[in-house]
Amino acid sequence: MRSSGVRSASALPCKVPYRIDIADPPDDALDLLIELGALDIEQLAGGLAAILPDSVQPEAVALALRSASITVSPAQGRDNDSVWLLRTAPLRAGGILVVPPGVDAPEGSLRLADSEAFGTGHHPTTALCLEVLAEIIAEDHPSSVLDVGTGSGILALAALLLGVDKATGIDIEPAALEAAAANARLNHLGRRLRLILGGPEAVEGAWPLVVANVLTAPLIEMAPMLVRRLGHRGRLILSGISTTLEAEVRQAYRHVGVNCTASQTRDGWIVLLGQASW
Structure with a gap:
């Protein structure tokens, strides 16, 4: 079993959703992120990216995903930070x-x-x-x-x-x-x-x-x-x-x-x- 860990790409703002990038995620990562309340999820080459609400601690995400390679960074809000998306979609x-x-x-x-x-x-x-x-x-x-x-x-x-x-x-x-x-x-x-x-x-x-x-x-x-x-x-x-x-x-x-x-x-x-x- 891989050890859990969180790496911060930059300082996170307070009380706003945040982005996580997961390298080599477990097979059930998508389901786990949905259960954790992810606001948006996207598959990337070799991994996943998601936006999590601030009520979910990054350490809890790392523990649930059993991943040693999670990077946490500020999420980009849109519409005066009322909509949180990894990228705009049709x-x-x-x-x-x-x-x-x-x-x-x-x-x-x-x-x-x-x-x-x-x-x-x-x-x-x-x-x-x-x-x-x-x-x-x-x-x-x-x-x-x-x-x-x-x-x-x-x-x-x-x-x-x-x-x-x-x-x-x-x-x-x-x-x-x-x-x-x-x-x-x-x-x-x-x-x-x-x-x-x-x-x-x-x-x-x-x-x-x-x-x-x-x-x-x-x-x-x-x-x-x-x-x-x-x-x-x-x-x-x-x-x-x-x-x-x-x-x-x-x-x-x-x-x-x-x-x-x-x-x-x-x-x-x-x-x-x-x-x-x-």
């Missing part, structure tokens, strides 16, 4: 196939480079937005969309692929706009996507469709300004809302003339759909 939501660059995919797929910007598609709020976005575009055929808190640009770019002529993405983070611009070029959509630094006050005009996938507090704070960006009978998609805070968001938008009537939930998150009363 996914489908709202009829859109989202794939990393270099992956074979059919025409019409949305390619997203790995970046620190929010919007990989793996977070429930983004997936919900993609699904609702696809439904509205199929029903209303809006000519343009305003994406508030665009992040990686995933929602604005998906709207363009789904048939919207032009999209505007706004964000208060310059790095997010850089990521969105890079993704627009990657998908040959740069001419149809306008990117602006700032919040709803940074743009003028009105849109038939506005989508905002941000946190609850900013959604409530920007409600008066956000509804000014809605055109006649414009549709509004709000996400990034914990189900426990749904009532507060509904009230804030009802106060400024938008009644949120439709909603979908997933994993403790909710997306609200509203329409301008004017």
